[in-house]
Amino acid sequence: MSAGSQVGAYRIIDQIGEGGMGSVWLAEHMTIGRRAAVKMLHGEYSGRQEIVQRFFNEARAATQISDPGIVQIFDFGTTPEGRAFIVMELLDGEALDRRLARVGKLAVHDVLRIMRQVASTLGAAHARGIVHRDLKPENIFMVRDPEVPGGERAKILDFGIAKLSDNAGVKTQTNAIMGTPQYMSPEQCRGSGSVDARSDVYALGCVMTALITGEPPFVAEGQGELLVMHLQQPPPALSSRVPHVLPAVEAIVTRCLAKNADERFASGAELAQALATLITSTSQPPGTPILLGPQSPTIALGPTTTLTGAAGQAATTVAPPRASRKGLAFAIIGVLAVGGGIAGVMATKGGSPASSGSAAPAPVVAKQPETAPVPTPAPAPAPALPTVETKPAEAPPAPAKVSIAITSKPASAQVFVGAEKEPRGTTPYTLELDKDSAPIELRLVAKGYAPKRTKVVPGQAESVAVTLDKLAVAPARSTTPPPADMPPGNSDDTMNPFARKK
Numbered sequence: 219m220s221a222g223s224q225v226g227a228y229r230i231i232d233q234i235g236e237g238g239m240g241s242v243w244l245a246e247h248m249t250i251g252r253r254a255a256v257k258m259l260h261g262e263y264s265g266r267q268e269i270v271q272r273f274f275n276e277a278r279a280a281t282q283i284s285d286p287g288i289v290q291i292f293d294f295g296t297t298p299e300g301r302a303f304i305v306m307e308l309l310d311g312e313a314l315d316r317r318l319a320r321v322g323k324l325a326v327h328d329v330l331r332i333m334r335q336v337a338s339t340l341g342a343a344h345a346r347g348i349v350h351r352d353l354k355p356e357n358i359f360m361v362r363d364p365e366v367p368g369g370e371r372a373k374i375l376d377f378g379i380a381k382l383s384d385n386a387g388v389k390t391q392t393n394a395i396m397g398t399p400q401y402m403s404p405e406q407c408r409g410s411g412s413v414d415a416r417s418d419v420y421a422l423g424c425v426m427t428a429l430i431t432g433e434p435p436f437v438a439e440g441q442g443e444l445l446v447m448h449l450q451q452p453p454p455a456l457s458s459r460v461p462h463v464l465p466a467v468e469a470i471v472t473r474c475l476a477k478n479a480d481e482r483f484a485s486g487a488e489l490a491q492a493l494a495t496l497i498t499s500t501s502q503p504p505g506t507p508i509l510l511g512p513q514s515p516t517i518a519l520g521p522t523t524t525l526t527g528a529a530g531q532a533a534t535t536v537a538p539p540r541a542s543r544k545g546l547a548f549a550i551i552g553v554l555a556v557g558g559g560i561a562g563v564m565a566t567k568g569g570s571p572a573s574s575g576s577a578a579p580a581p582v583v584a585k586q587p588e589t590a591p592v593p594t595p596a597p598a599p600a601p602a603l604p605t606v607e608t609k610p611a612e613a614p615p616a617p618a619k620v621s622i623a624i625t626s627k628p629a630s631a632q633v634f635v636g637a638e639k640e641p642r643g644t645t646p647y648t649l650e651l652d653k654d655s656a657p658i659e660l661r662l663v664a665k666g667y668a669p670k671r672t673k674v675v676p677g678q679a680e681s682v683a684v685t686l687d688k689l690a691v692a693p694a695r696s697t698t699p700p701p702a703d704m705p706p707g708n709s710d711d712t713m714n715p716f717a718r719k720k
Contacts, residue, residue: 230243257304273304276376282346287338292305318429323431336486341485418486419489420479619652631662657676
């Protein structure tokens with residue numbers, strides 16, 4: 219294979235990369251001019267049916283899933299020389315393993331944003347009966363997309379060892395261990411044939427751990443030791459590596475990494491919903507319950523489900539002063555620990571028995587029937603309302619947050635806020651601010667370009683795009699000696715205060 223070769227309807231332009239089993243080439247459609255990437259198996263592997271089958275498995279799996287997080291497949295087949303190939307979408311961006319190597323670890327809000335996208339795309343695959351089985355940072359590629367929060371979209375790569383439940387011809391054999399040991403589920407480590415969507419959920423738990431802490435949950439020198447860890451050893455708590463991580467984030471990761479597949483999220487779609495709820499709840503006032511999906515009772519959130527003062531009062535107004543109803547208050551409080559939304563319903567029902575127990579309005583109804591409906595309900599709610607409405611909240615609501623996506627041309631410019639001497643990160647970068655905070659000044663710096671400043675007003679701007687100006691190249695100094703009659707003040711030595719006349 220070389221530049222100018224033809225693969226299907228595409229002309230090869232240049233080689234992009236090469237691995238142990240194949241190579242990747244930049245190509246262009248000869249009729250419409252669309253550029254693409256061509257993956258080509260090496261000749262020695264194109265004759266091995268099981269490898270070719272797995273190679274084409276990637277194309278079959280990807281074409282069955284309709285989701286923007288899946289790489290588009292344009293064509294696949296075999297060249298006249300017998301080389302297996304796949305023509306796919308050409309991506310411009312960065313794989314997460316490269317980003318980890320560059321920055322060490324990611325901010326938690328960026329991890330939640332990226333993983334929600336990945337889990338949502340996996341949900342589309344799982345709905346088609348497709349299990350990826352090799353999810354890892356290397357197979358998650360970030361590309362620019364101004365239409366999504368953060369200005370970038372996650373693309374899932376390499377469905378080469380995916381399990382397609384409706385096509386026995388491309389399944390891998392039972393008891394074959396497939397995947398990358400650092401990110402394999404316990405059932406994969408056993409070589410079990412019953413690998414399903416929950417295996418991908420476990421792998422995403424490993425990926426989230428790696429992105430937040432800088433390394434996957436289990437690290438060992440030998441693959442056998444890693445397999446045993448996944449099978450037997452409890453995963454380390456996120457808080458043991460990142461002390462200030464939100465308990466709700468740790469709860470989601472812990473559930474993903476459950477040894478028993480039944481205790482995990484059932485699919486990528488369910489995990490995506492939990493992550494979306496968590497992302498929303500982190501910008502809500504304290505006390506907002508964080509729900510983890512239909513199976514959330516299997517994970518105890520503890521202090522993350524805060525019982526506010528108002529919620530506690532609502533529960534106490536439910537219990538009448540009768541011994542037979544005493545157990546109801548404790549039942550309501552127990553329900554609040556799972557979902558605070560039930561408290562308001564029960565408090566409303568609690569007002570009715572209190573009003574029915576008032577005997578004072580009865581004589582009034584007998585003497586003046588025409589006015590009975592008006593005064594009767596008035597005194598009933600008086601005892602209950604003050605306990606709910608007059609007690610102040612235990613904590614002021616947290617200020618609303620806004621996210622501002624910062625991009626630049628060229629990319630990878632350093633982002634400084636105000637007079638800070640250390641950059642917050644590099645573009646594309648998402649900056650979180652209080653919605654009501656004062657306007658701030660951003661400074662973008664890139665090598666070879668003039669720094670540029672811009673002001674941002676939180677709550678008004680959702681994105682900022684900055685184009686840096688390339689620094690002009692200084693003109694070469696003239697080597698022609700000045701005329702003999704030129705005054706000394708006009709000589710080139712004036713431009714260099716450190717020059718010395720001989």
